[in-house]
Amino acid sequence: MLEEKLKEAIAGELKRQAANRPQALKVDDGGAEELVVNGKIDLAELAMVIAGSVAGGP
Template identity: 55%
Template sequence: MNLEDKVREAIIAELRRQAETGQQGLRVDARAAEMMTIEGRVNLDELAMAIVGSLAGGP
């Protein structure tokens, strides 16, 4: 898996996690391979931590 794939997967996973908590009214549609639709508020601090964690080898 290359770096771009890791970042892409981390972004999608974190946005889905945030959408599941429902705190910001976030809705995510990531069915397409290279495109996604995001509606609502995103916690950028949590998104950034998830991306950095994936690059550092975290879960």
């Protein structure tokens, strides 16, 4: 269960970042267990989403 929440949080955040900065980041949902990511990732935002997911946040 925790693993699934983490996967969803990471994928969702990367897709959100790509939608906000399409010139800097591209994310291709290659399948249920894969993402293809090309570009710059804001690690601070990604870490915050992961921490929130682990802590039980939205």
